[in-house]
Amino acid sequence: xxxxxxxxxxxxxxxxGLAQLIDAEPGLEVAGEAADLSTALEQINTLRPDxxxxxIRMPPMxxxxxxxxxxxxxxxxxxxxxxxxxQHKEPAYAYALFEHGVAGRGYLIKERVAExxxxxxxxxxVAAGLSVVDPAVVETMVRTRSSGKRSALDAxxxxxxxxxxxxxxxxxxxxxxxxxxLTEGAVQKNTNAIFAKLxxxxxxxxxxxxxxxxxxxxxxx
Numbered sequence: 001x002x003x004x005x006x007x008x009x010x011x012x013x014x015x016x017g018l019a020q021l022i023d024a025e026p027g028l029e030v031a032g033e034a035a036d037l038s039t040a041l042e043q044i045n046t047l048r049p050d051x052x053x054x055x056i057r058m059p060p061m062x063x064x065x066x067x068x069x070x071x072x073x074x075x076x077x078x079x080x081x082x083x084x085x086x087q088h089k090e091p092a093y094a095y096a097l098f099e100h101g102v103a104g105r106g107y108l109i110k111e112r113v114a115e116x117x118x119x120x121x122x123x124x125x126v127a128a129g130l131s132v133v134d135p136a137v138v139e140t141m142v143r144t145r146s147s148g149k150r151s152a153l154d155a156x157x158x159x160x161x162x163x164x165x166x167x168x169x170x171x172x173x174x175x176x177x178x179x180x181x182l183t184e185g186a187v188q189k190n191t192n193a194i195f196a197k198l199x200x201x202x203x204x205x206x207x208x209x210x211x212x213x214x215x216x217x218x219x220x221x
Contacts, residue, residue: 002029003127006047008040008054008069009033009085010062018053018113025120037065044073049080050127053119056086056093067096074100081126083119085110089140094133095214102210106132131210138168138213153216155197163190168213 005022007030009015019030031047034040036059044052052073056066070082081104084097094107106122112134113119122132156164159180166176173187180187191209195201200211 002027003051003123004029004031004047004049005123006030006032006034006040006043006049006052008035008037008043008052008058008066010035010055010058018119021113021116021119022053022123025116028120028123036060037069040069041072044077044080048077051081051083051123053083053085053123056084056088064096067093070097070105071100078104080104081123081129082106083108083122083126083132085113089134089136091137091140094137098131098133098210098214102131102214103129104131107134107137108132109134109136112136133168133210133213135168138165138216152198156194160190160194160197163187164194164212164216167191167194167209168216 005028007015007018007022009018012035015033015035019033022028022030031049032043034043038060040052040054040058052069054066054069057063058065066084066086070084073080073082083106085108086093087110089109097105097107104126106126108118108122125132153161162180163176166179171179173184173191176182177184177187182190192201194212195208198212198215200208200215
C-alpha cells in the first residue's frame with residue numbers, strides 16, 4: 001500500500017508542484033489537497049492519510065497554523081505523521097513543533113523541497129514514526145550559539161559536539177564516521193556518551209537522536 005499524503009498549502013502553484021513531486025515517487029500518493037486550516041482538517045478527517053505535508057502558515061490567520069495542525073493531530077490522530085514546511089530557520093519554530101513529542105514529526109525549510117529526495121525521504125520517515133530536523137536549522141543554531149551561555153551541552157567534549165552536529169543533519173552512524181574518520185563503533189560510543197550526559201539515556205518510546213538535537217536547539221534558542 002502506498003503512503004497516502006494530504007497537502008496543506010495555500011500557494012496553489014507550490015501545492016500543485018508538490019503534488020506532482022510526491023505522486024511521481026514510487027510508494028507515495030497524494031490523497032487530498034487543502035488551501036487553509038479548516039479544509040485541511042476536513043480532508044484529514046475524511047481521508048485519514050498516513051502523512052500531512054503542511055505549510056507553517058495558512059489562512060485564516062497565516063501565523064502558525066501548521067504547528068497548530070500538528071498539535072491537533074497529536075491529540076486526535078496520533079498515528080498520522082506531519083512534515084511542516086517553513087521559510088524560518090530559527091530553532092524556536094522547530095522546537096514548537098517537537099516540544100510535545102518528536103515521533104512522526106518533521107521540519108523542513110521550504111527551499112529544501114527543491115531537493116525532491118529530501119521531501120520524499122522526510123515523508124517516509126515520519127510515516128514510519130521517525131523524526132526529521134532540517135540541517136539548515138542546525139546550521140543557524142551553530143552560527144548563533146553563545147559561548148558564554150552555560151548549558152547541559154557544556155559537558156560534551158568537542159568530538160561529541162561534532163557527532164551531535166552531524167547527527168542533527170540526519171546522518172546515521174556510518175555517515176558520521178565517514179565524515180569524521182571514525183569507525184561506526186567509535187561513533188556509537190560517542191552517541192551513547194551524548195545521551196548519558198544529556199540525561200536521555202534511559203528514556204523510552206522516543207527518538208533519542210532527535211531528542212538530543214532538540215535539547216541542543218532549545219538551550220541555544
